[in-house]
Amino acid sequence: MRFSAIASFSWFLFGAAFASGEESRSTCDELAFILPNSTFYPEAPAYNASISSYPFLQLRLHPSCIIRPKSARDVSQAISVLKDSNCTRFAVKGGGHNANAGFNNIQNGVTIDMQSLNDVEVARGDKVVRVSAGALWQKVYDTAEKRNLTVLGGRIGVVGTAGFLTGGGISFFSPEHGWACDAVVNFEVVLASGEIVNANATSQPDLYAALKGGQSNFGIVTRFDLKAFPATTIWGGRTVYHPNATIPLLTAFTEFKSGEYDPYAAGWVTVRYNHTAATFNPVSIMWYTKPAQKPGALKSILEVKPQIMNGRVEAPVSEHTRNASRMVVADPKRTIWATTSFSISPTIVHRIHALWKEVVPEVAKQYAYAKPVAEITFQALPAPPRNGTSPNSLGFTAAETPEKDLVFLQIIFTFDDEAATEGFEEALKDFLKLIEGLAKDEGVLHRYKYLNFAASFQDPLASYGQEQKDTLREVAEKYDPEGVFQKQVPGGFKLF
Known part of the structure; x- marks a missing residue:
């Protein structure tokens, strides 16, 4: 391997x-x-x-x-x-x-x-939710909602807070409020020296920015203080379509991304291939965070027909995340994934899907013994910090509008047998080359790779841009001069 x-x-x-x-x-x-x-x-x-x-x-x-x-x-x-x-x-x-x-x-x-280390408490007069780094998002939402509050967090309850936030983090409310990491008002961090420090806008501000996207290169975060805001219900969920609806669904998603920006519309569109059943299934998992105004810009996606199942409900965030968790923990398997990003165009989503649909059955056939399932998922990126707010390290300037212009793609293989791992990893690399070739051909390929969905063979930190990566290296050298987190921690994406 x-x-x-x-x-x-x-x-x-x-x-x-x-x-x-x-x-x-x-x-x-x-x-x-x-x-x-x-x-x-x-x-x-x-x-x-x-x-x-x-x-x-x-x-x-x-x-x-x-x-x-x-x-x-x-x-x-x-x-x-x-x-x-x-x-x-x-x-x-x-x-x-x-x-x-x-x-x-x-x-x-x-x-x-x-x-x-999983305590969650509401503090500072209901303005902050303090989350220990071992807590899962389900506990965060359940605790905050008891005080009629919520936070920018994960969309699956069993996902942890630490990796999600230090990798950027995309929330239900990200179209309106941006990256989840930008709602962190303070990080409590254990440095390689053993010193415990707080990193925020006024104390260690360079470390504060670095931890918003730089993940495990600087220390171990032990607590996040998250900006809280009033909890509301949100509307949405999973819609499963008939295979004949795939092209209309991708067209609707393209129109959604190309049309007027709607800050209350969130989620993704997936096409799933089950090799054992030899079926392609299109799915949308979308939410609208202002239920009284639903469906907003989601109208064309949610009206695609024919539909097999409509699981949309209006409910608290905690109910949506609990429902999503049931699917994740029900049947543990092996999975690998990779990501890339591109600007939306009238044809790029369709071209990527057509290429993937043509090739993926042949790839899966080689490893049929592993009972593979393959997916491609399209979704939007959040906006960068603006209006003088504290920066993050993800590499977008305040003048850029990735939330309007960009789509990031996740390519996934899920399977049973460990022996197929290397083959599917090579297939991921091949798909990335082919897909990025299409995007280059259209002039829409973007450098950014979302760290939380990047494969081990990718370099998401480099995708932030050379200037940003150089800054992250300087911060790592300052707070971990002996390189403990570079040398003794082999996992994760490294700066050196």
């Missing part, structure tokens, strides 16, 4: 700097001495519960031990031990939803599982 090859290369590159399984077990013993109630070995029920909590099977690696900190101080103590070992590799798990193997767990080494 590709990750194994990367790990082998990293061992060659850094030599003895990376610990063997025996050395990592020695580090585990030291961690167990310092954090005896938070360190778990493979024979412990808590260890096995942590491994089984990963939603995708390829993520269920087996570290030498798992640390489940209960406070920022616990994280600080663990980082100090890991840094002093100078060789033990480690990973950090928030919700564990990133599909790239090795990004949130590790084979041998140490995994810091944040799930015990």
Whole structure:
């Protein structure tokens, strides 16, 4: 597998700097001495519960031990031990939803599982929701709604807060309010030195901006303070169409993206191919955040016929996220995905779909034993920060309008058998080349790659632009001068 090859290369590159399984077990013993109630070995029920909590099977690696900190101080103590070992590799798990193997767990080494650090509280006179980094979005919404509040967060309840926010984050309310990371008013962060700092608009503002898109390169976030706003119901959900409706649905999505911008319309359009059943199924999952004005710009998408199932409801955000979670956790499988972005045109969505539809059955046929399902999903990007608000690190200027102009594509394979992993990864690379070739041909290809949907072989940090990546490197050198998060954390997208 590709990750194994990367790990082998990293061992060659850094030599003895990376610990063997025996050395990592020695580090585990030291961690167990310092954090005896938070360190778990493979024979412990808590260890096995942590491994089984990963939603995708390829993520269920087996570290030498798992640390489940209960406070920022616990994280600080663990980082100090890991840094002093100078060789033990480690990973950090928030919700564990990133599909790239090795990004949130590790084979041998140490995994810091944040799930015990999951407090959620409303503070500052109902203006802020404080979220510990191990909390899942379902708990955040359930807690906030008790005070008639909500936040910019994930659209699936079982997704974790930490990776979502530090990768940018697209919310139900993003068309109106922008990236979810831009609603973070403060990050509590444990640095490689073990120091616990707060990063916000006035304290460590460079780190504050870097964490909004730069993910795991600077430290471990232990708490997010999120801007709260009044909770409302939203209208929408899943609509499944007959296969004959695919072209009309893609036409309606193109018109939606090309027409007048509607800040209350959110969601995506997917075409799904089930190789075992030999069927293509078009689906829209769309929401309107001002139910009294529905369906707004969604009208043409939601009126496409024929429809097989209409699951649209008006409900609190928490109900929508709970419904979405049921589909994610029902039947764990292996999955890999990749992403690219392009400007909308009258033909680009149709051309991408036609190419994918022609090729994907042949790809799936080669690995029929793995019972593959393939998807392509089209959706919009949020707006960058404007009006003098604090910057993020995603690379868009305040003058750009990605929310109006751009579409990002997610290409997915879901399957049963590990033996098919390498083949589907190569297929993802081939699809990206073909699809980006079409976009280049039309002059609509955009550099941006959404980090939370990027494959391990992509470089989303480079897609922010060279100037932004250089700035992120400077911040990483400042707050982690010894490169602990570059060298000892093999997973994630790196700056060096």
